Amino acid sequence: MEKIPVIQDSALDPGMTTDKKPASSGCAQSPARSGKFHVRLTEGRFQNLRRYISWPLLALFFGLVWVELDGHPLLLFSFEHHQIILFGHALSWRDLSLLAGLLIASACLLFFLAVAWGRVWCGFACPQSIWTWLFIRIEDLVEGRANKRARQDLEPLTAHRLARRATKHLLWVFLALATALTFTGYFVPVRELFSQAMQLDLSAAVSGWILIMAGLTYLNAGLVREKICLHACPYARFQGVMFDDHTLTVSYDARRGEPRAHQRKGGDSSGDCIDCQLCVQVCPAGIDIRDGLQAACIDCGACIDACDNVMSKLNRPKGLVRFASEAQLRGMSSRLLRPRLAGYGVAMTLAFAAVLYGFTETTQLLVEIRRDRGSMFRKVDQHTVCNVYQVKVEGYSQEQRFIQVSISGKGDFTLFGRTQIDLTEDSAYWLPYRVCAQNQTQPATELTFTFTGELVSVSKDTTFLTRSF
Template identity: 40%
Template sequence: MKAVATKANPTSIDEEPSLYARHKKIYPRIAFGFFSRLKALSGVILLGMYYLFPWFQWDNRQAVLFDLPGRQFHVFGLTFWPQDFIYLAFLLIIAGMSLFFFTTLAGRLWCGFACPQTIWTDSFLWLERLAEGNRSQQIKLDQAPFTLRKFRIKTTKHLLWLTFALWTGFTFVGYFTPIRELGQSVISLSLGGWETFWLLFYSFATYGNAGWLREQICTYMCPYARFQSAMFDKETLIIAYDENRGEPRGARKRKIDPKAQGLGDCINCTMCVQVCPVGIDIRNGLQYQCISCSACIDACDEIMDKMNYPRGLVRYTTENSLKGIPTQVLRPRIFVYGGILLALFIGLIYAISNRVLIQVDVIRDRNSLFRETATGLIENVYTLNMMNMDNKPHRYEIIVSGIAGLQLAKYQPVVINAGTVEDISVSLLANRANLIKPSMEVTFQLVATDDPQLTVTEPARFLGPVTH
């Protein structure tokens, strides 16, 4: 027999509970204060870097350009090649260690102040306010019946969103295709297939993630929200509500002493909830949805100022501090993470600044092991695959060593243009009397004549008959 829903049991046993709560649109109020200004500054800087870097020029080329067909990655004055993949690995390790360091120190700083999802969502919220008005006006508009005015406002908002998203997608593709050429292709409607795909894909991803999904990305899709607790401890700085000071909460007049009425400092204005971009109530304790944007701190401090109460009812603090236990923010764990991060960063800078901008691969001719010339010398033939990874051409000389009296024949100094690869064939000649083994190691050394510090060596094997 099927269970029937009653007053005592409103959910029958045949009903399956929903895994996700029904989404309710969040209308975050604008917060004003120190952290809000800091977050806005962070957004302006990061978005400015993203949108402006492709337009900068450096040595008659785009300053930041990832030229995949040419296998060159230009970052201002530096040019990287696929052979420099190790530096990308370094960067990823540094990024991961930075996440550990800053999360252990002060929680989800990355999420609140630098995450692309947060930065672009704030931009879309700003455009939404520009079209629909403030929080109360947006709520009133959404609750109003559909009219021509509502249609006009909503259309304006989505046109602003789509324009901004398309410019974002255009800029993204501009990091891989010279952005000025890309702009001309867009104007002349001559975009290639892949360029069109990535422009539209990144545009609609931005439009969907920042315009529609917003906080759902942080709550349901971002894995960081789930494993952040593994990096927290009782000394981690978190945004928290001081329950001992704020409770019991309740409304009151400004000039009345709350203690006389048995109240705490929280006036239950819900401003901390109204400014939260993920819609949580910080007074319920630390929650995984919190992205540490600090909007609730600014909102609460503003109310405390109006009530002539001390600031800090909602603040950056630690779990131990809330319990009255002495706090030690700079603890061994922080120094360990910081030391590793600093060492990795210094190592990366050192490696990049000392990297060799010439590469050579020596390939021995396998068609014949060796041959004897008319003068009685033993000859080995090699192909030198030389790559100039510098941003200017160089003239290279080749110096060989490893066997007494070793000579270099069939060779002229070669000029290799910037970012090009040259293959040249050279011959080594050795006296039979100097060959003490059938296979001996020789060394090729390339030296730039205009910059002797630009040099590289590569070993090879010289084969010949044994005479001893």
């Protein structure tokens, strides 16, 4: 990690310009730095908080895919078996609405957080930010600190630097492939996936998917980085309508910091900001927080940590850059309870309650019945008529295996076919059934198939035909 030195002129990165224009406390929209810039790593309480959040999330992402319960993955979206396994609980594809509800509830949570504390999700838990910081740390480890990389960019490329740069990109590619393989493991059983990958026996579809995911990870976290947050993520545009005067965001206290003056040139009338530019150098989005609230800011707190470290070295109070609302910057108190925040809180609570209730009403046994279109009915003799059906039964409980099949209706019906279905063997197939009736006079009669298991019983109605209409 890079320790912030006592502020001198050399603290500025080579090639970086210093904007002496004072910033207001309003919501100015100054653009982020264009072109290539190097993010300087810093230390502080918000960077530690981000690690306490991001590292468990990373461990969960890379580790959860390997966890099994009773021989089944703990989390799997299986296209092959047409089911979703969430923490040992199997869902049918007809329960996908629950996942949509979960996304809506999560969006309400995101909006609630945005109204209260700004873009803390973006800065501390968003996958784009987490992977971007990982790629930046690899770059810092292999090629050196930000100021060193900036100086080297102005010099001719040497063989040693070329080797270090190639090593950096190889590590990026390795991390991108590991990410893509792990993500794919949530759709294809991961042990089967890695076994096929080691034997170079992956299908063209799976191989293409992994390469696309790896390429997107490499581009987004390694090359594009903060541009995704500014230009591709809609959340950056939402913040303007979700924030209010009491929303806590990373802010610069212009009343305390202005007018800016260098440490060695400042006088009694100067503000606390010494224009060291460290808040700009550590920003992953490349903005100057002193220009006010900006769409590119992800509220990661890196500029707060850098500024607090400088204030500590100068024996000045911390908090020149801090999480503060517009009301607080104007010297007013900030209200936690307010209508907009309460509205998002109620919507979030109701959405999560609806999703939790939905999980108690999931499909445990899915039954489909279709008639043989080749023959609506068949006359065996003068008194006997038969109908042919195709039946498919899918179970979504690990504790349920055998299903008993029976029929009922107004008449003398006889069932020909399997009376017991093994869900572990037969759930992926359409099974033929023939139903015959004696002395049936009605042209159409309601017929009920009943499927009974250890935990659930499902009835499915169909029609028994004796003649054409």
